[in-house]
Amino acid sequence: MKATFIFLFLVLLFSCQSSEEKQLEKVLTLAGNNRLELEKVLEHYKENEADSLKLRAAKFLIMNMPGHQSYIGKDIEEYYVEAEKIIFSDRKIDEQVNELNNLLLEFPSDDFEFKEDYSVIKADYLIQSIDAAFDDWQQGRWARGITFDEFCEYMLPYKCVEFQAFDDWRNVLKPIANDTLGDFSYNDIWNKTPYHAAEAINIKLRDTVIVDLKKPLKWHALYKVPFWCNIPSNSCETRTNTALAIMRSKGFAVSYDFVLQWPTKAHAHSWLSILIDHDRRMVCEGGHEPFLAALRPGECKGKVYRRTYSPNSALVRLNKEAGSVPSTLRNVFIKDVTDEYATTIDPVFPVLSGKRERKEKYAYLAVFDNAKWVPICFSEIKDSKQIVFDKIEKGAVYLPVYYINGRVRPFNYPALLNEKGELEFLNPDNTSKRSISLKRKYPLTRKAFTTALRLKYSMFQAAHKEDFSDAVTVHTFKEYSVSGSINVSDTTKYRYWRYICPKPYRCNIAELMFLDKDNKKLTGTIIGSEERSKNPHYSRFAAFDLDPLTFFASKTLRDGWVGLDLGKPESVGRIGYMTRNDDNNVRIGDTYELFYWDMDWVSLGKQIADDFSLTFHHVPQNALLLLRNLTRGTDERIFLYKDAKQLWY
Structure with a gap:
């Protein structure tokens, strides 16, 4: 419903080529009874010729205001009151999350009344916001090198995120982490660029925006004073929005960059992009890291977007002309910046003859989110036989689709866009x-990969003596592995069998199975070196419980081991193993x-x-x-x- 209102107004605004004044007049007309408030802003900056640039800025904000919305009414105010009681109580943070999630049952987000900003914003608020942004740009230290257009998109806006409340967020957030910059004026190098200051503040914000939760906060409308730095959410969206607002309050030109959907795993992701000079940016994960030379090297991003205040005319046209638009592409206040993050290709996808939809004006490229195909970009169809998609990152599998009646409809097989920039179509060969x-x-997570490294050069040993003084090594791991089995060629019968890790770190193994020559599982008394913890999840028994999330962890950092006393000599034909892992083996x-x-x-x-x-x-x-x-x-x-x-x- 909210998206429908956005598109209606944007279509009215941008349906024809018009001059700046005509566009401005359209918005003033749409404002209805609030027209006088917007006109007060314009008249205020017309009074003094020195404010001509501020007048341009005011026109920019007003002309591009359609589609930007705010909550109003009794329900949202009551939600704020109840949320404040929860957040500023003595309850533990996980209890706060549970109560805030339950609060949504009483105040469903779809029931909140909202209006277009142009119909509710007040002149005094907009003037104050414009003046503060100009002071930060022209009098501050951290954005002197950016252009007026960059200023309009990434410093000027009166809100940092949609449905943010109209309040004094700049002045409230400005003092946060100020102690970090106290001595910068004494360093001529650091004081000449926003690079070091922005990085220092972002690192300092770790304690402000990072929280550790057992369960996620499902949704919130808490971008409002006094909630900003107290929102119990560990989502990258909340973290990035909060860090962005704090950065802007201090006079940094900052944008919210994001992927709609990772091409090689689940979820979306967002981060900060900070202008350190005209058209020069540095990126960081919002609120907890130094600047990054590259964002997630080795992880394909597919498509990267940047949130803007002004609408993307191509997306406005898509939402006007397409019969059905994926939810990922209904936000028109974004622009494609993939080529700032990766080498891109303009791949051409042929349309299979039996899959052609001649009535469709647009096609989409989708990636897999672990459950379904999610469109992340679009292309206007200019040739019904083949479709070109702009600026696509290499290294992922993409599915070319139409989007009809709310569902993706493939028009060719998925294809891997390989390192050479070539499409390898994955058309299954049922004859072979x-x-x-x-x-x-x-795929292996970083932690699962690292722990599995301990397997390399570890060994399986057998012995007749309990202390393994006569141990015979029946297998040494020379290659990386996460699980599997090894065949034992030694047919000698031994009573004692073990897995031992001689390298200088703790022995970790999640599962072991010893099987006889007939592939029957052998049992016995579990033996091993001293355990690191009394927690049963890390005991010797954990290596034989068929639960991949428990594992044996030795106390010793070298030659830790775990195994079986079979009670009598037995011949082992095969040994199964699984390293400590994420339960995806x-x-x-x-x-x-x-x-x-x-x-x-x-x-x-x-x-x-x-x-x-x-x-x-x-x-x-x-x-x-x-x-x-x-x-x-x-x-x-x-x-x-x-x-x-x-x-x-």
């Missing part, structure tokens, strides 16, 4: 099939289903895992694959299978 072995359903007892994409997901069958890997047969070559755990979890990622390895995208 194979068997594949799978160990995981999701194949888990024994869980049910899995493998799919491949052939213009929709096609099942290759279900299996209940009885080992640390799964083998599927009759899998088409050149297919995009997806392994789902039907028992638990949501982290599941598309992959290719090449050279007996899963390649994640």
